[in-house]
Amino acid sequence: xxxxxxxxxxxxxxxxxxxxxxxxxxxxxxxxxxxxxxxxxxxxxxxxxxxxxxxxxxxxxxxxxxxxxxxxxxxxxxxxxxxxxxxxxxxxxxxxxxxxxxxxxxxxxxxxxxxxxxxxxxxxxxxxxxxxxxxxxxxxxxxxxxxxxxxxxxxxxxxxxxxxxxxxxxxxxxxxxxxxxxxxxxxxxxxxxxxxxxxxxxxxxxx
Amino acid sequence: xxxxxxxxxxxxxxxxxxxxxxxxxxxxxxxxxxxxxxxxxxxxxxxxxxxxxxxxxxxxxxxxxxxxxxxxxxxxxxxxxxxxxxxxxxxxxxxxxxxxxxxxxxxxxxxxxxxxxxxxxxxxxxxxxxxxxxxxxxxxxxxxxxxxxxxxxxxxxxxxxxxxxxxxxxxxxxxxxxxxxxxxxxxxxxxxxxxxxxxxxxxxxxx
Numbered sequence: 001x002x003x004x005x006x007x008x009x010x011x012x013x014x015x016x017x018x019x020x021x022x023x024x025x026x027x028x029x030x031x032x033x034x035x036x037x038x039x040x041x042x043x044x045x046x047x048x049x050x051x052x053x054x055x056x057x058x059x060x061x062x063x064x065x066x067x068x069x070x071x072x073x074x075x076x077x078x079x080x081x082x083x084x085x086x087x088x089x090x091x092x093x094x095x096x097x098x099x100x101x102x103x104x105x106x107x108x109x110x111x112x113x114x115x116x117x118x119x120x121x122x123x124x125x126x127x128x129x130x131x132x133x134x135x136x137x138x139x140x141x142x143x144x145x146x147x148x149x150x151x152x153x154x155x156x157x158x159x160x161x162x163x164x165x166x167x168x169x170x171x172x173x174x175x176x177x178x179x180x181x182x183x184x185x186x187x188x189x190x191x192x193x194x195x196x197x198x199x200x201x202x203x204x205x206x207x
Numbered sequence: 208x209x210x211x212x213x214x215x216x217x218x219x220x221x222x223x224x225x226x227x228x229x230x231x232x233x234x235x236x237x238x239x240x241x242x243x244x245x246x247x248x249x250x251x252x253x254x255x256x257x258x259x260x261x262x263x264x265x266x267x268x269x270x271x272x273x274x275x276x277x278x279x280x281x282x283x284x285x286x287x288x289x290x291x292x293x294x295x296x297x298x299x300x301x302x303x304x305x306x307x308x309x310x311x312x313x314x315x316x317x318x319x320x321x322x323x324x325x326x327x328x329x330x331x332x333x334x335x336x337x338x339x340x341x342x343x344x345x346x347x348x349x350x351x352x353x354x355x356x357x358x359x360x361x362x363x364x365x366x367x368x369x370x371x372x373x374x375x376x377x378x379x380x381x382x383x384x385x386x387x388x389x390x391x392x393x394x395x396x397x398x399x400x401x402x403x404x405x406x407x408x409x410x411x412x413x414x
Contacts, residue, residue: 061378064386071326071397072382074333084322091322095329097304102325115291115298118309119278122302126281132339140347141360142367153348153360160349171268175279179271190278 014040015103016080018054021045027077028207029096029128030103032199037107066092079103097125100196109199111191119190123176123197130169131204137161173201221247222310223287225261228252231414234284236303236335237310239406244314273299286310304332307403316406318398326397330383330404337376338411344368380408 015034019027027045034041044054057063058073065071068085070092078094079102085091093099101121104110110117140157141150176189184190189197222241226234234252241248251261264270265280272278275292277299285301286309292298300306308328311317317324347364348357383396391397396404 061375062382064382070322071330071386072379074329074376074379086320086322091325093325093329095332098325098329098332101308101328113293115277115293118298118300118305121308122281122300122305123278125302125305136343141363142371144367144371150363156348156357160351164349164351168268169281172279172281175269175271179278 013082013084014042016042016044016082017077018058018080019043019045019077020052020055021048024203024207025077026096028203029196029200030077030079030099032203033100033103033107033109033196036194036199037109039103039107066090068092096128097121100124100200104196109194109196111193111195116190116195120195120197123173123189124200126169126172127197127201127204130165131207133161133165134204220289220291221249223249223251223289224284225265225287226250226252226284227259227262228255231410232284233303235410235414236403236407237284237286237306239410240307240310240314240316240403243401243406244316246310246314273297275299303335304328307331307407311403316401316403318400318402323397327402327404330380330396331407333376333379334404334408334411337372340368340372341411 017027017030017034019025019030022045024031027043031041031043044050045052048054055076058078059075063072068089068091070085070090073092073094075094077096077099078092079099081091081093081102083090093102104117104120110120137158138147138154139145139150140153147154173189177184177186180186180189180191183192185192188194189201224234224237224241226232226237229252231238234250238248238250251257252259255261262283265285266282270279275296275298277292277297280299280301282301284303284306285299286306288298288300288309290297300309311324311327317327344365345354345361346352346357347360354361380396384391384393387393387396387398390399392399395401396408
C-alpha cells in the first residue's frame with residue numbers, strides 16, 4: 001500500500017513485509033494477523049514487478065546487514081518497521097515466530113497479560129514445527145533436491161508422519177481448545193479472542 | 208536447588224527447568240544462560256531420582272494443563288516460574304525459544320533495547336533451526352525409528368547437509384560477527400556482551 005489512507009494507518013507505522021512474490025509460503029503467517037487486525041503494510045514481493053529484487057538483496061550471502069545497522073538476514077520472511085530501530089532508523093527482523101512476537105502486542109493479536117502472550121508464542125512455535133515436519137515429508141533427503149529424486153524415502157516418511165506425528169500434534173491442539181473452553185468458547189487457543197496462534201494454526205492445517 | 212542461599216536467589220524466583228535427566232538435549236539451551244547469569248533454578252530431572260516423573264506427567268497426552276491454569280505442554284523443555292502466572296499462580300511455558308525469550312530480560316542475557324532483543328531472538332531461532340537439521344540428518348525417515356533402519360537415507364542427507372546447509376548457516380553467523388565487530392569485538396553476536404544467542408549458538412556448534 002503506498003501512502004496512508006485512514007486515520008489508523010496514519011498513526012501506525014506501515015510495516016514492510018519482505019517475502020517472495022506469487023506464493024503464500026511463510027509470508028502468509030505474517031499476512032494473516034496483519035490483515036485480521038487491519039494494520040497497514042506493504043508487500044513489495046507482490047506489489048512490485050521487479051523479480052523479487054527486495055528478497056534477493058536481503059538474503060545476499062555477502063551482506064553485512066543494511067544501512068540502518070540491522071544485522072544480516074538468514075531467510076525471508078523479514079519485516080521492516082520504520083522508526084523502530086536505533087536512533088529512529090528502521091528495525092529489520094526475520095524468523096516467522098520473532099516477527100509474530102514483535103507484531104502481536106502492537107496490532108492487538110495477543111492477550112494483554114504476559115502469561116497469555118507467552119502461551120500464544122509457544123503454541124505458534126509448535127504449529128510452525130508441524131508445518132516444518134509436513135514440508136520435510138516431501139524432502140526427506142535434501143530440501144535442494146526435487147521430490148522425484150527422493151520419492152521412496154518420502155513415502156516411508158509420510159507413513160510415519162501420518163501414523164505418529166499428525167495425531168500427536170492434533171491431540172495437543174485439541175486439548176488446548178478443550179482446556180480453554182470456558183473463556184475461548186472452544187474457538188480460540190488462548191483467552192477469549194483471536195490471536196496469532198489461531199491464525200498460524202489455521203494456516204498450517206489449511207494451507 | 209532446595210531453598211534460597213544468597214540474596215540474589217532470595218529476591219528472584221527459583222526457576223524450575225523441566226527436562227529429561229541424564230542428557231543435555233534441548234534443556235542445555237536453557238541451562239547455559241541460567242548458569243551464565245547465576246540465576247537460581249532447579250532441575251528436577253537431574254536432581255530427583257524418580258524416573259523422569261516430572262517430564263512424563265508434563266507431557267501426558269491426556270493432560271488438559273496444570274492446576275494453575277496453564278495450557279498443556281507439547282514437549283520438554285518447559286519452565287515453571289512461581290508467582291508469574293494469573294492471580295499469583297505459577298506460569299508454565301514450553302518451546303526452547305519461548306523460554307529463552309522470557310528469561311532473557313529477567314536474567315540479563317539480552318541487550319536493553321527492543322531492537323537488540325529481537326535480533327537476539329531471531330539468531331537464536333536460526334541456530335536452533337541448524338540444530339534441528341543436524342538432528343534430522345540421522346533420522347531422515349522418522350524420528351521414531353533407529354538410525355540403523357534409515358542409514359542409507361541418512362548418508363544421502365548428510366552429504367547435502369555438509370555441502371549446502373552447514374556452509375550457509377556458518378556464513379550467516381560469521382557475517383553477523385563481522386557486522387558487530389566494533390561493538391561486539393568479534394566475540395558477541397549482538398551488542399557488547401554475552402546474550403542467549405551466543406550461548407545457544409555455542410551449544411549448537413559444540414554440543
